[in-house]
Amino acid sequence: MPIDILEGLNPRQREAVETVDGPLLIIAGPGSGKTRVITHRIANLVRVCGVAPYRIAAVTFTNKAAREMIERIDGLGLAPGMTVCTFHAFCAKLLRQHHDRAGIARNFTIFDRDDRRKLIRQAVERCDLSASNWSPAAIDQDISRAKNALLTAQAYTEGDLDWRERTIARIYACYEGLLAENAGLDFDDLLMKMASALDRDAELRGELEAIYRYVLVDEYQDTNSAQYQIARLLTRDHQNLCATGDPDQSIYGWRGADISNILHFEEDYPRAVVVKLEQNYRSTQRILAAADALIVDNVQRKEKTLWTKNDAGPLVRIVEHETGDDEARTVAEEIGERIRNGADAADIAVFYRVNALSRVLEEAMLRSGVSYQIARGLEFYNRREIKDVLAYLRVLVNPSDGLALTRIINTPPRGIGATTIQRLTDAAQASGMTLRAAVTDPDALSKLGRGAAKVRQFGELLTKLAEVVNLPAPEALEYVISHSGLRALYRDARDGDDAPAANLDELVSAAAAFQADEPEATLIEWLEHAALIGDVDAVDSNVSKVTLMTLHAAKGLEFDAVYIVGFEDGLLPFRRHDGSSSDASDTEEERRLCFVGMTRAKTRLCLSRARYRMLRGVTQRTVESPFLDALPADAVDYQAEVPRTSGRPARRSRGRLPDDLEEWTIGTLVRHPLHGLGRVLSIERGPKRTHVAVEFKDGLRRSWVLEFADLERVDFDDIG
DNA sequence: AATATTCCCGTTTTT
DNA sequence: CGGGAATATT
Numbered sequence: 001m002p003i004d005i006l007e008g009l010n011p012r013q014r015e016a017v018e019t020v021d022g023p024l025l026i027i028a029g030p031g032s033g034k035t036r037v038i039t040h041r042i043a044n045l046v047r048v049c050g051v052a053p054y055r056i057a058a059v060t061f062t063n064k065a066a067r068e069m070i071e072r073i074d075g076l077g078l079a080p081g082m083t084v085c086t087f088h089a090f091c092a093k094l095l096r097q098h099h100d101r102a103g104i105a106r107n108f109t110i111f112d113r114d115d116r117r118k119l120i121r122q123a124v125e126r127c128d129l130s131a132s133n134w135s136p137a138a139i140d141q142d143i144s145r146a147k148n149a150l151l152t153a154q155a156y157t158e159g160d161l162d163w164r165e166r167t168i169a170r171i172y173a174c175y176e177g178l179l180a181e182n183a184g185l186d187f188d189d190l191l192m193k194m195a196s197a198l199d200r201d202a203e204l205r206g207e208l209e210a211i212y213r214y215v216l217v218d219e220y221q222d223t224n225s226a227q228y229q230i231a232r233l234l235t236r237d238h239q240n241l242c243a244t245g246d247p248d249q250s251i252y253g254w255r256g257a258d259i260s261n262i263l264h265f266e267e268d269y270p271r272a273v274v275v276k277l278e279q280n281y282r283s284t285q286r287i288l289a290a291a292d293a294l295i296v297d298n299v300q301r302k303e304k305t306l307w308t309k310n311d312a313g314p315l316v317r318i319v320e321h322e323t324g325d326d327e328a329r330t331v332a333e334e335i336g337e338r339i340r341n342g343a344d345a346a347d348i349a350v351f352y353r354v355n356a357l358s359r360v361l362e363e364a365m366l367r368s369g370v371s372y373q374i375a376r377g378l379e380f381y382n383r384r385e386i387k388d389v390l391a392y393l394r395v396l397v398n399p400s401d402g403l404a405l406t407r408i409i410n411t412p413p414r415g416i417g418a419t420t421i422q423r424l425t426d427a428a429q430a431s432g433m434t435l436r437a438a439v440t441d442p443d444a445l446s447k448l449g450r451g452a453a454k455v456r457q458f459g460e461l462l463t464k465l466a467e468v469v470n471l472p473a474p475e476a477l478e479y480v481i482s483h484s485g486l487r488a489l490y491r492d493a494r495d496g497d498d499a500p501a502a503n504l505d506e507l508v509s510a511a512a513a514f515q516a517d518e519p520e521a522t523l524i525e526w527l528e529h530a531a532l533i534g535d536v537d538a539v540d541s542n543v544s545k546v547t548l549m550t551l552h553a554a555k556g557l558e559f560d561a562v563y564i565v566g567f568e569d570g571l572l573p574f575r576r577h578d579g580s581s582s583d584a585s586d587t588e589e590e591r592r593l594c595f596v597g598m599t600r601a602k603t604r605l606c607l608s609r610a611r612y613r614m615l616r617g618v619t620q621r622t623v624e625s626p627f628l629d630a631l632p633a634d635a636v637d638y639q640a641e642v643p644r645t646s647g648r649p650a651r652r653s654r655g656r657l658p659d660d661l662e663e664w665t666i667g668t669l670v671r672h673p674l675h676g677l678g679r680v681l682s683i684e685r686g687p688k689r690t691h692v693a694v695e696f697k698d699g700l701r702r703s704w705v706l707e708f709a710d711l712e713r714v715d716f717d718d719i720g
Numbered sequence: 721a722a723t724a725t726t727c728c729c730g731t732t733t734t735t
Numbered sequence: 736c737g738g739g740a741a742t743a744t745t
Contacts, residue, residue, distance in 0.1 A: 061735085552732085
């Protein structure tokens with residue numbers, strides 16, 4: 001039973017496992033056995049060094065990562081009692097525990113993105129602005145960015161602001177007020193409030209540091225300022241911070257992650273031991289070569305040389321399709337074929353940059369009879385019926401949660417309309433009480449006119465339901481679902497859709513599973529859990545289905561065969577094509593994202609693109625992703641699919657130098673299907689690729705990698 | 721007040 | 736194309 005902790009580890013890995021005290025940075029390339037190192041290191045702490053499990057906190061970035069780590073630790077037979085969870089869950093737990101010192105309500109509820117946007121909309125209105133000019137979604141981004149950078153509304157206001165930002169500052173302040181009124185915390189608050197509590201309250205900081213003697217932060221390259229501060233403050237005296245990550249896999253810059261946190265680790269922690277894990281146990285040489293060729297173009301990175309003892313493996317395929325439908329169909333059919341030939345569907349995955357691409361793929365999978373699972377979690381917790389139930393519970397647990405209350409006051413319909421709600425809101429505001437209080441307040445009710453009776457009834461319902469707050473989650477849920485009228489509402493199927501009713505049952509089962517895991521958990525803890533659970537949690541690696549997911553969701557996973565679709569300029573290096581310019585570091589992040597996707601593959605990797613892509617309703621001509629140009633010609637196999645949708649002529653196959661290369665010199669006349677006739681300005685043979693620059697007759701200058709360019713040499717007598 | 725309809729928005733990635 | 740909000744209808 002006791003494992004040999006160092007068995008089967010390479011020297012680097014051993015060093016990481018055996019470095020116990022002091023700051024440690026593990027730079028772990030893809031497939032380098034990071035999880036193994038982490039779990040063995042924990043085993044070493046517990047088994048050899050005798051550290052009590054509850055003194056260890058391992059913080060991850062996603063639920064999926066946390067769950068996997070728990071599984072692996074369990075697999076080593078390590079005692080429970082360790083804290084292994086996401087940053088957000090960790091903070092939520094601590095904030096709940098120390099709510100008084102963090103200056104927040106004990107029974108706060110967590111506001112998701114929709115709640116947040118609704119509240120921002122309210123804030124915009126309170127500032128006498130129009131929501132059409134100040135889109136809640138855009139402001140959401142700004143506020144989120146501010147919070148991730150630990151800028152309070154106050155601090156934000158004091159910055160050097162332009163006109164737009166000054167308005168945002170007002171909205172931000174107002175939004176904060178609304179959150180406080182609702183006793184709600186948004187996702188960013190969980191981190192920000194924790195960071196500031198640690199910063200402000202030395203005693204609290206000391207207590208927590210004394211408990212968590214060994215702190216491990218996974219995916220350190222994805223930490224934002226708040227997370228960085230939390231990690232730093234928690235380990236200030238003992239310095240036992242083990243950070244693991246890979247700068248080349250930093251893909252969350254858009255949400256405040258700061259890659260320099262990992263790049264500057266050694267400056268922040270001068271005593272730090274740095275271990276680089278560079279041997280890859282996952283992928284073939286060719287896959288690694290291709291991924292590496294892509295990532296070396298980045299400037300912001302820590303030099304790292306991936307290598308493997310694995311076979312060369314098959315060439316990385318690059319396939320060009322006519323349309324997105326063709327692409328999806330071909331991928332689905334090919335996967336179907338593979339499965340019929342004995343492959344396990346669980347070993348195959350398809351990645352895409354944006355969720356919008358999942359639909360075509362799903363349809364194609366369905367048509368080809370390939371069973372698949374899709375990591376798109378909000379699915380469940382975003383459903384109306386689920387949100388309705390959760391809103392009831394939120395109101396019961398946190399009577400200040402006015403947002404949840406307005407959601408359910410007339411769900412199911414009980415004759416309370418907009419005017420009544422308006423009057424109720426006014427009455428509540430006038431006497432400074434919460435909506436929940438107003439609903440059962442005689443004075444407030446008296447101001448409601450005909451609606452009063454209905455509201456009173458609703459108030460009585462809430463009072464009755466309130467009994468459940470001390471019950472375990474499954475019972476509380478069951479009671480609320482049946483007595484609120486929600487079950488009846490969703491059972492009496494409108495247009496024969498019985499999914500909502502089934503989902504309600506499933507929610508109860510989910511709660512029961514949670515309760516079984518944590519028998520002591522309270523209702524409020526389950527609510528918290530439900531609020532913090534997301535996407536990827538829906539994927540089950542034990543099930544024999546093809547996995548469809550975004551590139552972001554793919555991090556940390558591995559598959560035998562990987563398909564990445566949509567290698568199109570603007571889509572794979574994603575660029576919002578509405579004005580705002582993309583800077584070099586945006587492109588670097590896109591490159592890392594692509595790197596992450598490619599390095600998920602063990603043996604087979606297929607990258608594809610469609611020449612015509614339909615997105616948000618319109619079909620557009622695409623341009624090949626520049627990322628494809630970066631791939632080494634000797635690891636790659638280019639194929640152009642014959643068009644299947646329309647009679648568009650097939651193009652000559654790509655990825656080959658022209659046969660008459662020696663005829664290509666400066667001044668050579670060429671023809672391009674889009675730009676017409678042009679003249680070669682320069683031509684350069686590189687070690688891997690040949691670059692050619694061309695000036696066209698309208699003065700346009702462009703350059704290509706010759707192998708992949710749609711250029712054709714023209715003789716003088718062809719011109720006619 | 722409830723339901724039906726149109727319109728208009730945005731539109732990356734996730735806790 | 737699809738969801739949510741504003742608007743029209745019963």
